[in-house]
Amino acid sequence: MIFVTGDCHGEYGRFSVRGFPQQKEMDRTDLVILAGDFGYWDRSPEQKYWLDWLEQKDFTVGFVDGNHENYDMLAELPVESWNGGKVQFVRENVIHLMRGQMYRIQGKRFFTFGGARSHDIRDGILERDDPDLRRKVQALEKKGGLYRINHLSWWKEEMPDMAEYEEGRQCMERYGWACDYIISHCAPSSIQAVLSLGEYKPDELTKYLEEIHRKCHYRTWFFGHYHRDEQVDERHRLLYHEILRIV
Secondary structure (H helix, E strand, O other): OEEEEOOOOOOOHHHOOOOOHHHHHOOOOOEEEEOOOOOOOOOOHHHHHHHHHHHOOOOEEEEOOOOOOOHHHHHOOOOEEEOOEEEEEEEOOEEEEOOOEEEEEOOEEEEEEOOOOOOOOOOOEEOOOOOOHHHHHHHHHHOOOOOEEEOOOEOHHHOOOHHHHHHHHHHHHHOOOEOOEEEEOOOOHHHHHHHHOOOOOOOHHHHHHHHHHHHOEOOEEEEOOOOOOEEEEOOEEEOOOOOEEOO
């Protein structure tokens, strides 16, 4: 069995037996894929507790990265091979599905490409070593500002680099620009425009995903990021809380 769901932001309660009873029939060969913002965030006792909790589950969790991950921590994990693509193991059964990879899982091909530009940073990115940081944070909090702190709550790696874009293209070339499913965090530009009624403007990543959308033959594209559950059209599904079985 393979299921997909949306952003968790470090809150994994949806995978309780009560919330996800299908797990009673699953084992480690069965997979739940998160479409970004898994919430690999820090080294706090709370994070360790929940990762330990997930490690006790009988199923495997795979996730593409979003714009709410700690990329410094991800960079510390070794890159390994799994089902035909590159991965990083957070736990034995918690796997980061990396950008521009094609995996063959239970007879289906999955192309993954994480990342997204944060929309909640209109008041800027602050630096951790700024001697005036405390005053700036207090001022922004007082007015309800939207800001992040570099290497604490924001990482430039939320957006892919040119090598990752090219690796994705080369992967698609090897597989003849065809797969069963695509899993990303944000959506192609044209789909994002429909969802946001033009509020979110195209960027380098959504334009790249638009290229994939136009050139690749695929069955269904699943993505998160926009914080609701919605069937956009027959081939594009936005996920947030819903856990949907696809295989």
